[in-house]
Amino acid sequence: MTAPRSSPPRKQGARRTAGRTPPLPSPEEGRSFSRRLRAWYRRNARDLPWRRTRNAYHILVSELMLQQTQVSRVLDFYGRFIARFPDLESLAAARPAHVLAQWQGLGYYARARNLHKLARRVVHEGPVTAYGATLPTEPHELRTLPGVGAYTAGAVASFAHEKRAALVDTNVARVLQRFFAPALNPRRARDLTRLWAIAESILPRTGAAVWTHNQALMELGALVCTARVARCERCPLRTTCGSAKPGAGIRKR
Numbered sequence: 001m002t003a004p005r006s007s008p009p010r011k012q013g014a015r016r017t018a019g020r021t022p023p024l025p026s027p028e029e030g031r032s033f034s035r036r037l038r039a040w041y042r043r044n045a046r047d048l049p050w051r052r053t054r055n056a057y058h059i060l061v062s063e064l065m066l067q068q069t070q071v072s073r074v075l076d077f078y079g080r081f082i083a084r085f086p087d088l089e090s091l092a093a094a095r096p097a098h099v100l101a102q103w104q105g106l107g108y109y110a111r112a113r114n115l116h117k118l119a120r121r122v123v124h125e126g127p128v129t130a131y132g133a134t135l136p137t138e139p140h141e142l143r144t145l146p147g148v149g150a151y152t153a154g155a156v157a158s159f160a161h162e163k164r165a166a167l168v169d170t171n172v173a174r175v176l177q178r179f180f181a182p183a184l185n186p187r188r189a190r191d192l193t194r195l196w197a198i199a200e201s202i203l204p205r206t207g208a209a210v211w212t213h214n215q216a217l218m219e220l221g222a223l224v225c226t227a228r229v230a231r232c233e234r235c236p237l238r239t240t241c242g243s244a245k246p247g248a249g250i251r252k253r
């Protein structure tokens, strides 16, 4: 990634950030950002199995597997895991060794252990509906479960229940920082808090639009505005991005 420019050119939507907390985007800036992002997503999104379901448990499994792990690697594991443990009840009833066996090769095994604990807690202590044990729907309730942080809670609430919930992982933080606040450093806790505030301020009004908006933010960070290179020439946000540069393949910090 290139070093931050000392005096970035002023563009429509670019924010002055040096030395102070950047302002939140105006409602019009947020709407414009989200509209372009969602239109791009509809044309460019990858077809991934966890995007074809609203099953909260399946979405949770995919989100936990995707932490620190590439999509191509998760695809096989996800299908096998869901086939072996199709719902919270079957996972809760499994022996720990059998759960870990399905996770074998994916790494970061604390994720599997936490998922198993979570399933047991929800099945034994949580609400049971006509369809069986269910996960909570609100982000603050999801966050009380083992292994569920702010990002995962937002992802499950948004992708399974179409809640107006923000989510910020490293991909999303990078896109928001480059676009709205180039002076922030997502690795600094205070700056990350500001990026969460920006993410919340630009959520669309309806849950269905939030679903697409959040998926699109993550997809843009994975395919276009990546950690290694920002492909601004292909980016739907380039005309008002605070970090865009003319020309292809600019390297970023």
Ligand code: SF4
Pocket (backbone or CB within 6 Å): 175, 178, 179, 224, 225, 226, 230, 231, 232, 233, 235, 236, 237, 238, 239, 241, 242, 243, 244, 245
């Ligand atoms: S214009 Fe470039 S830096 Fe800005 S969000 Fe798009 S890819 Fe990232």
